[in-house]
Amino acid sequence: MIRGYPAKPSVLPGGRLTLHVSTTSPQFRVDFYRQDRTLVFVTQSPWFRGQDVPEPPTPLERTRDWQWPAYDFPVPAGWPSGVYLACLIEGRDGVPEIPSEPTTTVDARAGRALFVVKSAAPGTQAGILYNLPLFTYQAYNYTGRVNFYMKGDPPDADRVHRVSLRRPGAGTGGDIGGEYEDQCGSACDWYDDTSPRNTYAHWDAPFIAWLIGNGYRLDYCTDLDLHERSAGLEAYRLLLCAGHHEYWSTEMRDHVEAFIHAGGNVAWFSGNTCWWRVRVRLDGAQLECRKVDNGDLWWSGVQRPENSLTGVSFRNGGGWW
Secondary structure, eight states, X not given: OEEEEESSSEEOTTSEEEEEXXXXXXXXXXXXXXXXXXXXXXXXXXXXXXXXXXXXXXTTGGGSOOOOOEEEEEOOTTOOSEEEEEEEEEEETTEESSOOOOOXXXXXXXXXXXXXXXXXSTTSSOXXXXXXXXXXHHXXXXXXXXXXXXXXXXXXXXXXXXXXXXXXXXXXXXXXXXXXXXXXXXXXXTTOTTSOTTSTTTTHHHHHHHHHHTTOOEEEEEHHHHHHTOSOGGGOSEEEEEEEOOEEEHHHHXXXXXXXXXXXXXXXXXXXXXXXXXXXXXXXXXXXXXXXXXXXXXTTTSOOOTHHHHSSOIIIIIOOO
């Protein structure tokens, strides 16, 4: 068993990536890949001493920072902006416990962690900023048996749903499902079962591969970067979102709307966009949403419908089940 997650989902070239890892093996290393038309091997870390740390014991603690052992990795200044995969390899005495083959897919329930390298000079190498829907990944992430689609009431006394942003499984490397234990539920796309929906492998990876293969130059960010206004959005001509961007914070929406009003462009190759409002808590470690009584629905509870941003409505003809 080996699982991990980044302390922060995005880093800058020349900075530091911190991965939190738990494993039953005495050692592990990290093989790094970058998303291109296929996954491209980038580099390999030295071996580290493995530590076996369990999941937090209670549902409430599992909605917060899991605080697994931290390992630091320098990010070379020459790494281009991109989506990167940390592939966690278990080992003993400096040898992989399972013969290590080159990784060809990001899709996995363990042994993977996704992160983004942002541009150190936004807008100078690319006019398009591609946004990974981190908040939606985590809303459906079932690692720790906690997500926004649990049966019954949420564990918190105030009836607010909460999930951790610092746990395995933000896009890959975590559990899936949890909406209905006896059905495919949130994990399944009935029209394409080659990968679970609400994961990076399902929507984003093939679209990014297509964009790169057709000569588009891209920089990358996550929802948290848009929320914190650390993506350099105003330097780009176009913000591009694909797949499933259901969960938006108020800050994220405000910043994107300001970008549009200033003359920027946004393209959504997606549906169910900006459906629920979320709040980022605990210094970026937690995401919360009041789903009880639809309190955080943008179109009803918040009374700020999504089509005032996107121009189209999921509620009024935009979704078919």
